[in-house]
Each structure stands twice: as structure tokens, then as C-alpha cells.
Amino acid sequence: MDTILKVSHLCKQYSGFALTDVSFELPKGSIMGLIGENGAGKTTTIKAIIGAVRRDSGEISLLGGDNTGGSALKQDLGVVLDDSFFYFMLNPIEIGRILRAAYRNWDDALYRSYLGRFHLPEKKKVKEFSSGMRMKLAIAAALAHHPRLLLLDEPTSGLDPVVRGEILDVFLDFIQDEEHGILLSSHITGDLEKIADYITFLHEGRVVLSEQKDALLERYGVARCAEGEWAQIDARYRSGMRQNRFGCEVLVNDRRAVERQCPGLVIDPASLDDIMTDTVGGDRR
């Protein structure tokens, strides 16, 4: 597998929180969604990848080298962090002038085409932008120097569904180039179901799973059980359980095997939300 990003055994300790043994690989030409509850460690992972957070141990290889490549590496990376700082007193055109000086491959025509595509006023000060407009500006700026790898921390948060759809289309266009890759964190799992090829799920600083999204959604299911019915499902297939008014829902990690084992049981496909909430939140028996 030709990877564009490989994180191996990454550890980072803060007081009260530890990122522990985080490993995953992003193949070229694909999009990975990083999911997990608030405080799971998604931003810390992305910051460690770009070197904004010093790791305690582990290896990070991106774009074929380690992540200490300095400014040469920066040219190939497009980054949007959830606390992206912008020059609030400037307008998008003035910001473009600053970024042109920082990036060898800065493409002013491309930048302005994104400003147009995202309906951003070129001459309005950023301090007068809504949070959604600021996010769109951050994405336009991240794309306009022709990066190969995009690292995006919650790029669609705060955006309405129509704009989210437009941004997802931009990501899908970007990934048409087989040499490109995208790692993005999001709480909007529906967006990831649409565009991600891989999912990495963090919980309390550890990787719960990291695999191909289609395989994951194919494998997992939600069994709708009447009271007591859950016990017939082999314990090794039960990944989580949630009580409801009619009995309980059991998250199963091998739908086909459970269908064979319990032919009468109704098993629906699981969503990423089901997998996240039931794996870490449910009542596990």
C-alpha cells in the first residue's frame, strides 16, 4: 500500500489526558475520517502530525518523509485547524497577498475561484465574516497553494447543509488526483459516510478501530431485541448495547455471523453514529 501519511505508536501525555499508542495509515488517493467524542484526542493527533504539538514517542511519516521537514514539507500540506487564526483586520484579497509570499506554489487564480465558489466577499474584513464564512476562507486558503495532503480539523462544523455539500464536493475533486490524501476530523458522521474511504475512531486517546469505511459498515449491524433476546447473541459479536422502550439494541461486529447464529433476529445496518455511541457509551454485557 502506497501511503501518504503513516502514524505509528504515537504517544502524547498531558495532565489528565494521554494519547496512547495511536497508529493508522492513510493510503494515497483516499480520505480518512477521524472520529471520536469531545476530548478523544483528534485535534492533538492532527497537531502532532504537523509538528505543532511535540510528541513524547512514536513515528510520523508524511509525504514520504518524517514530519520534521520544515518549510519544504509545509509547501505540500494544506491545514485547517478548528482554531485557525486569521488576520481579522484584513480582507481575503489582502490575506492572499500574505500567503502568496509564504507559498512557492500559491495560485492566485485558484484562490479567487474558491472565493467565488464559496460566495466570499473579496473586500470585506474577516472580522465581519460569520464563522461559516471564516471556515470557507480557511479551506480556500489551504487549497490555493496546491498541497498534496490536506489535514482538516472539523472543516464542516458550523456550516449549513448546502455549503457542507459544496465543501465535500471540493474534497472529492481534490482526491481525484491519486497522489493526494485527506485526513479530516468531524463530528458530522453523515459527511464521513458520504466521502471517507477509511475511518479511524479514537476514544479516550486510543484507537478503537481504523479500517475501510465500507467494510466497517458492511460488518457492523444493530440487532433489535425484545427483552432478554440479546443473550442468544454470542458475546464475541456484541460490541455494545442500548436499552429502549421495547427491549434493547445490540451493536454487533459481524452482522452475517449473527444472522447465521440467530436467524429470527432483525439486524439493521449500523451507522457510524451507532458504532461510536454503542461501542463506547452503551451498556456492555
Ligand SMILES: Nc1ncnc2c1ncn2[C@@H]1O[C@H](COP(=O)(O)OP(=O)(O)OP(=O)(O)O)[C@@H](O)[C@H]1O
Ligand atoms: N495544550 C494542552 N495542554 C493540556 N491539555 C491539553 C492541551 N491540548 C489539549 N489538551 C487536552 O487533551 C484532550 C484531547 O483534546 P483534543 O482537543 O485533542 O480532543 P478532540 O478529540 O479534538 O476534541 P473535540 O471534539 O472537542 O474538538 C483534552 O482533554 C484536552 O483538554
